[in-house]
Amino acid sequence: MNNLLIINASIRDERSYSRKLTQIFVNNWMDKHPGDHFSFREAGLEIIKPINEKWIAAAFTKPEHQNEEHQEALQFSNELVKELKDNNIYVIGTPMYNWSIPSGLKAYIDQVMRINETWKFRSGKPDGDYVGMLENKKLFILSSRGDTGYGENEKNEHMNFQTTYLKFVFGIMGVKDVTIISLDNEEFGGEIFEQSKQEIFHILNSIE
Secondary structure, eight states, X not given: OOEEEEEXXXXXXXXXXXXXXHHHHHHHHHHHOTTOEEEEEESSSSOOOOOOHHHHHHHTSOGGGOOHHHHHHTHHHHHHHHHHHHOSEEEEEEEXXXXXXXXXXXXXXXXXXXXXXXXXXXXXXOOSOEEEOOOSOEEEEEEEOSSOOOSTTSTTGGGOOSHHHHHHXXXXXXXXXXXXXXXXXXXXXXXXXXXHHHHHHHHHHTOO
């Protein structure tokens, strides 16, 4: 049995295409794997607390030395990190905002990038050699974008700080099995966008 964590990051609700992508994914997966378990984390319509000075002080304090204030500062982060550890498949639905990710998703990443929890230095001290601690995980990145050409070796690849960033940062945490599915051309609408939707929806429905 798989445990899937669905993370939605769009600040739009019914008008969000990234949410449509995750919904299609979930419906398809449920049909094919009815015994699997789903958890949902909202990073768009609900506020993800940004980290602050107290959080940083707590995160870099060894657990055995943490006091009540440290533990309180990390309470929400601990909840998010536990979700990542308890689930083996992650599905992130995110739009591209200004060639990057929504602020809520960045706040989420800041909360789960925890030294000695989701990543560590190989030597135990700053050495530039990062070791991910999330093992045997799979990530699906379902993105929606207004324009096109952001894929590998495409004309706008250098402007893509959305899927490239997510793949990199989750890779640091140990997640190397990554599938990226992107719905492009939303800004153009019309026939070109309809064609994009048909192609991507077909891909989503074919995932086993």
